[in-house]
Amino acid sequence: MPMDTAVAAGWGPFVQAAYDQFFAAPGVVNPASMSLPAGYSLVRTIQMDDLSGSTPVFFGFLAAGGTPTVQVIALRGTATPAEWVDDLHWAPVPFAQVSGGGRVAEGFLDLYDTMSTMRPGESGVAAGTRGLVSAIDPAVPLVVTGHSLGGALSTLLVADLAANDALKPQAWTFASPKVGDANFAARYGELSTVSWRIYNIVDPVPYFPLDPLDNYQHVNTGYAFDSLTYARWSLGCAHSLNTYLYGLSPGTVTLDMACRK
Template identity: 30%
Template sequence: MSNGSTMDMRTAIFLAAVCGQTYMQYDNNGLFLLPETYRLVGSFSAASYAGSEEPFGFVLESDRAAILAFRGTSSPTDWVTDMIAQQTVFKPLGRTLMTHRGFTDLYMAARSTIFRLLDSVPASKPLFVTGHSLGGALATLASADIAANRKTESLITYTFGAPRVGDPAFVRSYNALVPISFRIQNEFDVVPHLPPLVYTSPKTDKTYYYMHVKEEVKRSFRNGSVGGNHVISSYFADLARDASAFTAAICSGPPGWCPLK
């Protein structure tokens, strides 16, 4: 996988497939498929909005790289309507940076396990952090935290259909800390437009400001529904058209490895 300063299409396709496996992990009681040459370092869980402990992703390692992947939610609308969009202090970066409380609580619940898993991966290996939807928000928080608080020689972040995560101060800090970061979003996907730039809590009337982190990679596809414009299989199919031979090669493995429609 490339870790250059411009988005690498093959890396994006490969990581979209990895994101697909985070849903497989959730749907199959923790079981999912590993990409060729990769081994599982370990999985991590967190309490969901429903209150129950669920698998939320995993750390993989090959001889050349490591991957930290986060799962989103199966329904693109459930967490959008129920989310706690008030902001809270993002403690790993200090007292002046504010992030979405719902995303932050979820990330902090899994943080110690994630860091323990990363402890077994050599810092000299490139670490790719990825996630789709809510998983993209968690990947954004993790990337800022890892960049600030861990020794990682090379950190590369790719998210898909991710919502906004924090206030302008958080975004400035993220953009300075995380050297290589690509936020891939479909212009017809509703999730990247949430929370709104200006959010007023209906309970407290307090106003919060949200911005997106760097580097937007705009895609454009319509699949006839809110879900169809958002799910990881739609992102994968859209990106795959730009590198069909590579996609065919990585999808030639076990059935279900690629998130095909």
Template identity: 30%
Template sequence: MEPLIAWGKFVGVAYEMYKIDHRSPGTPADFPVGWERVANLTMTPRLESIKEKEFGGYIAQSLSDASLQAVVIRGTESSLDWLMDFEFKLETFHEVPNSGKTEAGFTNLYRSMTVEYADPSRPSELLSETLDHLPAGTKLVVTGHSLGSSLATIHAFLAGSKNFDVELITFASPRVGDSAFVEAFERMNIANTRVFNKPDVVPTVPIELFGYRHLEPGIEINSGLYPIKHSVSCYHALSTYLYVMGDTQANIDKCRAGASS
């Protein structure tokens, strides 16, 4: 679990950056060692609960391997109100031919994601457009939590369609697309690790009855076996995921069983 914990901490840094500045945070002191932040990611949700462009994650470059980049996307940790804003309608994912359908809200949010480079001389561009001019041989690790994991899945899929060496690591991912999308994803041989907490509601939606399917296999963890408060938000929190996976430094103070609300 140690490599997964490490990538979970990458996502944790994105959450911390958002707390510092909801629009354009700088590099925090606890940024992953051995990596350089090259850009922030912003997104413009068209949701009732989120109305303005805001920080959504970052792109980092490995200092020891010039060919390796990480695309890190935060989600929603403490509030699950965003679930109520989605109608869970499937639409054709036109960016990749014959790739099935993806959830419309997730897809449109992904399409809004913009890269804002730390180097002010580089103009901003859509995240999807960066794939058209990455150097040949670039390796990508794409990771996210919650809503961010759905965006990470779509980006990894698009990168795989362009023949990049890409690995996808998600935590608490909802279902993203239909069976045709899952089959198209599998044909690309993208390395995929999906971690889900058994009592967490987010990985159970959108339901299969609507045509949705998960990328398989998933790695199940179970916070019910640990001193975690029984609450929807605590089941879903990234800190809970990290703690159950074995991160002794994960801060579960608010979600520890017996803690006051």
């Protein structure tokens, strides 16, 4: 499947919705409702715990809607100091969820292992991807999308779902760091169907983890762009989801004022 930048940009607002919900109400683990792209309904919320041992926090959601109908799992990126600590735990550890899954960064897997899901606004938690799978209709296309840390977690989730369930999720990630070693990347390539890892060549995050032994390798398939053609450089601008979406679809996205040249 060739890269369609308009399609790619269309998944960005789902990730932005996850960010917006967290920043608007960081203490709300399981919102009963939230603002989503038009025509979509909230099916499940997704929670994870950081390494601080704190209570779960809101990380994303499963929504369904559109014409034709599609299901979307969207995961936000790093938003708290504790999550930055998770990001920096780079020791390679086995990805036991997938047979032959190689090794992945410890911090990403530690977060992933705490995943839970809830019915919006209700009590009762279903742990791990099993709880999420129970809410997914296998007859409806599934897209998994995330930005930054959310891109890394999305990559783990796509591999897990594709290996262990009758699902063929599409992956559309923005600014994802490297997730695992060459064995993980190869296994992911065997399992994934449509997969686009979108990165800005002047954004430092996709080049992490920095590994002198070259253990970490990117998964397929990369799509690169250069934000310096339209935005000033700063770490914040280079990594911003808004900068990514503007680069993909400048006719439909307004670049943040602070990043304009």
